Amino acid sequence: MILTVTLNAALDITYRVPRLRPHGTHRVTEVVERPGGKGLNVARVLASLGHRAVVTGFVGGGTGDALRRLLAESGQVTDALVPVAGATRRTVSVVDAASGDTTQLNEPGPQVTVAEWDAFTDRYTALLRDASAVALCGSLPPGLPVGSYAQLVREAHAARVPVLLDTSGEPLRRGIAARPDLVKPNAEELAGLTGSTEPMRAARDTRRRGAHAVAASLGPDGMLLVTSEGVWRAAPPRRLSGNPTGAGDSAVAGLLSGLVEGLPWPERLARAVALSAATVRAVAAGEFDRTTYEELLPRVTVTAQQAAA
Template identity: 50%
Template sequence: MILTVTLNLALDVTYEVPSVDWDGVNRVGAVHRRAGGKGVNVARVLAALGQEVLVTGLAGGPTGRAIEEDLRAARLPSALCGIAADSRATLAVCETGGPAPQETPGPRETAGGRRTALFNEPGPEVTPAELATFVRHYTSLAAVADVVVISGSLPRGVPADIYATLADLAGVPVIVDADGDPLRHAPKGRPSVVKPNAKELARAVPGGTPDEGARALRDQGAESVVVSMGSEGLLAVTGEGTFRARMPYTVEGNPTGAGDSLVAGLALGLVESEPWPERLRRAAALGAAAVAAPVAGEFDRDVYADIHPQIVIT
């Protein structure tokens, strides 16, 4: 079983629009509302791949109840910890590039490509007592997991070194996907994999190349560091050597959730003890296939099947 941890759970709302007019009225073509947060997206992808998953995290208030209801509707097993404050919502506005509903296409609507704007609320305030309860709860869940994935931002009131603490307590391989101070502290917990993107790595270890930054995080305690670099693929600095996954072409679409699909591939590689080249090839293909899907937590199986064998590992 793969346990995914999302301390800052969210209700993700995605608007699909032909194009955004910031000075006028925008007609939404489609609306998606679902439980979100990075760990939930990871769990959705893993479940679609036939893996046993369990979602945990902090949820409270009406938004928290909506998150729990959606997890049940999606048949994603969960064991959440309740808090008093209301959980957050996020909004993604995705330009589809097509004509507005029941309208004549105009120049902006027929332009190629898609863009996505993200609006993320900060999250609830978590008390020390609520966090202590969660840590005890998490420890019992991790004891029966094969791999733990800890990812996403932190709600208010949670210390920046919590991911290092949770990684240290797990007793099984752990993947940490974080930004800012949580990323900087994460290697102290000796996780199996730390997965920043290029910008997150540069913020955590400023002034160096991606290779140098990844090695710095390894020197601080992370067993391996995998850096996602968008269309340039992946960089992995591991105990077995340094690997690069190079993409054959760029997939255009909604990048929201691409990193989470990539992490799902890394988690599956840990469970199956795959060699690093195959682990990276699958992870990179899942990340690219997620860009082609309109909603985070999904991936386009046709894109995955096409791009997977073309990814070059060096």
């Protein structure tokens, strides 16, 4: 199975309003709830690709109960979340029906205690035994030290399980120093990490800092992959517009599934780019459109760049 870790899972709530007016009162015309957090999105896409996906991380409170119920109803992924006393955060997306734009409100998440972190790491270590790969995804809830992902990377190494890290800020910086097999930053995260706005330079710098491979997402232009075996750039056949929510998570699922299936790097990259584009084009935010995926996959262009760094 493939394990995904979402330390700050969320109950994603989408509100549709006719038009968002700051300081006004709005009747919400449509309410949609779904289990959220990057690792949960990755797991759903992995399941759609035919992989067994297990999700862990923290869950608590009434919002956590709602998340688990939705997860069980969908039946796609295995729930190995660890209970905490605090409540799972909500994220509220307010979609303005007039413009189609979205305003996002993200709760911080539960305070996690040292005892809860210990319970989680025990569970994580046990789950690694059966994992063919693990993805560590998203922000840290309050109370967890910035080195938490670095610790989880080291434990994956000890268990000889390939580990992908997808986070930002100081947890990303510290996690990279623990030498993950792959990181998937976007251009903004790369710039924050390295100070360089030039993706190739920034990705190479990120490898020097510890990441074995760097898959940098370049938004609608595709992805840049820098590894010890080579450097590739992949682009969809055309720039696709739509809702980018979850596109990065689909890319992670593409990379991870390709790794587990033993595909060569260029094929993993093509899959990541096609899944990402098919997510942007999907009707529901965070889902991918299978027809678009199957149409795009053979048409993604992957080009080798200069020799490996």
